[in-house]
Amino acid sequence: MKNYMESTDEAMNAESHWSASIKLILGCLFVWFIVSYGFGIILVDQLNTISIGGYQLGFWFAQQGSIYTFVVLIFFYAWRMNRIDHEHGVNEE
């Protein structure tokens, strides 16, 4: 454990790393919420008036689209988060 009193720079760096992390997480969770609760549940009837192939769009989001989005979202988060770690010099090794 480092002594945080010794380096206020480091403490400030940790703080900006944390706020960058929070921003990224909130952004991702916004998308997470919109595709599932927004498109798949709340707006499902409106979106169902649009058809893509044999799928009604709201139904597609609820049973397919939200899941694909979740997968992409996690990998995007992992990639961005690794960059944020590097930018703040708090990555592993």
Place this chain on the structure above:
Amino acid sequence: MDLTLLTYIVVGFTFTLYIGIAFWSRAGSTGEFYIAGGGVHPIANGMATGADWMSAASFISMAGLIAFLGYGGSVYLMGWTGGYVLLAMLLAPYLRKYGKFTVPEFIGDRYYSKTARMVAVVCLIFISFTYVAGQMRGVGIVFSRFLEVDITTGLIVGMGVVFVYAVLGGMKGITYTQVAQYVVLIIAYTIPAIFISMQLTGQILPQVGLGSMLSDGSGHLLDRLNTVVTDLGFSAYTDGNKSTIDIFMITMALMIGTAGLPHVIVRFFTVPKVRDARSSAGWALVFIALLYTVAPAVGAMARYNLTTTIQHGAVGQAESNIVYEQRPEWFQRWEQTGLLKFTDKNGDGRIQYYNDANPAMAAKAAEFGWKGSELHVDRDIMVLANPEIAGLPDWVIALVAAGAIAAALSTAAGLLLVISSAISHDVFKGALTPDMSEKQELMVGRSAAAVAILIAGYLGYNPPGFVAQVVAFAFGLAAASLFPAILMGIFSKTVTREGAIVGMLTGLVFTFGYILYFKGIFITPMAKNVPENWLFGISPEGIGTVGAVLNFAVTYVVSKATAAPPKEVQDLVEHIRVPSGASRAHVH
């Protein structure tokens, strides 16, 4: 070759494989027993998480649930996948950085309290045992249906196999067995789905087939399905019959419940680095999505096949209903198991299957001379009978049996391991006998796993009447108790011991009480489980969301009123928020 013999060979081969893997990767230390030594590759861990997560219920029952609920089944699809987003971003990387062995251990350290740790142990054991009972039952059922032995024998064989690789192998053994089990179960699930999709729509990918034209040119699958089922008085497949608020709340409870399930969280303790925990959650969801995006196609196609087999022409014309004596072979086979049951109520020798609870349909049916729906369909048949409905060769049927057993065993093993870890590491090492050596702790862990298997086996053999209902219980409790406590432990430095304990207990008692009130576990329900009686129209399945909100609120208020956490706890929180710096694993 005889189907039963073939099934024995396929299942026997997979069992040999699992035991072989467990022997090769057996645990030699507590680190290996609890977290596989922390050296699992993120992709391997993703696969293991997939098998750990997808239970007998996911494999056998989910597609059938969706088949009958249609759009309403979306709660399971979104709920049981969206939780991984929360896990990946809010919990897994930080708990990996924390780097110890169990979930209650984190709660104990973060909330500087043995009481908090024990409350977490109680939540964990309750959640995990309710779950594991269902798995053992699943093993027994699969054995009895496919291998024609009685449920007890099936159960004992299943317990024996889990015993060998969980007790001997610990987390390390379980991890690599789960990788093998994932491969078995995903092949077993997708092959019949691909064939059925090809037959119905000409599309190889079931995910595409679900949105395609039927091969006979009669229209899009989902449109035709809507017509076919509404003609029989059922609600349209792509519309739900649950209220929006209830769908919302159930999905949320399943998502945060997923993220709060200890046997899932602990899988992310096993990867080497923080960055691996992040990507591994992505891989886990890739492997889970392979099954979860196929399941809605299986559900819709099976419903279509079943309905049009029975009602193959316009509703109301006598010759449109199948003659019982001419029913297909798979129909006869599944009648023997009781999953399909026909009673000729109007004595015309034909099968009428429709929604007789719908008054308008019932009136119409009376004009046709129908005297009630004559077929009882168990939802599990949608997956189990799939290969036969599609006319696939016997080896595919044998593979489905092996896949269902793999799904049940892998989840059971993961659950049994977190139970035994909580007993040996949190209860014994953490509280009762802190002085014991590593070797002794490993011994206690193995004994606890053995005892847990016996209890799980008993629960599977003699299931308390509520097993079918406990899924709501496990998720609701995980959502209302563990998830908020872990989340706030990471994202707030000011949440106090008192706040967390009171919060967890509030969430637990409220959710437990609400489910008890309507479902009556051990006691008779105190009120009828109907929407008119529910709080804000939220069903017991979705009440965990409200429990979680209460937990957050109570924790916040109590924390404001109590003394701030000590400096070392605040430092711990800062330490786990950044990936760099030595992991604290093994520093005891």
